[in-house]
Amino acid sequence: xxxxxxTILLFIIPLSIHAETSLFSIHSQCLNxxxxxxYINNKKVYGFEEEYYLSLSLIFYVVDDTGRQYYVFQxxxxxxxxxxxxxxxxxxxxxxxxxxxxxxWCGPGYPEISFNNNTKEITVKGQAVSRYPEGVIIxxxxxxxxxxVTTIKGYD
Amino acid sequence: xxxxxxxxxITFLNFSYLIAAENEYVIKENNYGVFSKSxxxxxxxxxxxxxxxxLNNSLLFEETCNSEKDIKLIYFTNFYNKNSETIYFLVFNxxxxxxxxxxxxxxxxxxxxxNKSYIEWDNSIPEIIANNSEASLTIKKYANxxxxxxxxxxxxxxxxxx
Numbered sequence: 001x002x003x004x005x006x007t008i009l010l011f012i013i014p015l016s017i018h019a020e021t022s023l024f025s026i027h028s029q030c031l032n033x034x035x036x037x038x039y040i041n042n043k044k045v046y047g048f049e050e051e052y053y054l055s056l057s058l059i060f061y062v063v064d065d066t067g068r069q070y071y072v073f074q075x076x077x078x079x080x081x082x083x084x085x086x087x088x089x090x091x092x093x094x095x096x097x098x099x100x101x102x103x104x105w106c107g108p109g110y111p112e113i114s115f116n117n118n119t120k121e122i123t124v125k126g127q128a129v130s131r132y133p134e135g136v137i138i139x140x141x142x143x144x145x146x147x148x149v150t151t152i153k154g155y156d
Numbered sequence: 157x158x159x160x161x162x163x164x165x166i167t168f169l170n171f172s173y174l175i176a177a178e179n180e181y182v183i184k185e186n187n188y189g190v191f192s193k194s195x196x197x198x199x200x201x202x203x204x205x206x207x208x209x210x211l212n213n214s215l216l217f218e219e220t221c222n223s224e225k226d227i228k229l230i231y232f233t234n235f236y237n238k239n240s241e242t243i244y245f246l247v248f249n250x251x252x253x254x255x256x257x258x259x260x261x262x263x264x265x266x267x268x269x270x271n272k273s274y275i276e277w278d279n280s281i282p283e284i285i286a287n288n289s290e291a292s293l294t295i296k297k298y299a300n301x302x303x304x305x306x307x308x309x310x311x312x313x314x315x316x317x318x
Contacts (some may be wrong), residue, residue, distance in 0.1 A: 020199035020210070021224040024232075029193040054192040061232035065281045110235035114285040118301050
């Protein structure tokens, strides 16, 4: 009995020395190239099914002065039609993680994303290649505010 | 004999910890057609007056702190720069006294720490604007909706007012 207790203590003591508090924990995974899920602190908070996908990439995260968190994930469909696909925007407040809106994206290169704490706006800048006339690079600008994405006129 | 067991196990655990404490952090697992996973786990553990911050079980940095929660991740982004490298930025607020900017580049499934810099700060939320092509950050401080300070971070250096 003493040996069993001693053995248990051997494992518990070092574990307690390395006890950790999570500051940020996010996972995205995809099973069988179709079952996509997002986890926060190992709890599933979002998922969808789409064929020929890889896990979503977290490309932007920020927290505002009220503690509200903003996340932007980029879709990763297989193939090379887009250099990074749609941008899914989420908010997290009081541990509730909510999908808010999506920006349709198929740009060459990554978007440039910034957040203004005063206005609580996320600005997303990028580029697209036009079909007509073919191959012309056009600038893109989106603003996300109050749960909705707006395309700024003159850029679409 | 029991003491010897204890010493061996504690030594082994600490040695494993040291092996993990390099400037590389595994963030992806891929088995194409079956499984893909991206993960970011940032944890804080306090020992005496120091907080150890880990990224995916490897040491990221250590700072003096009163509580594990005095260190907060406030900003994260990643993108391609003009050299087609994937760059990651993490920005932490430390004890409401400074910001720590950490720049990584991604090598397939791993992040490698490239540079880091500190900026004196308080508890306010900065506006951080990334310039993808030159892999720089502009960090602005506001008071009463007015910009009062501006820093530019690039390649581990911080300049004021650019």
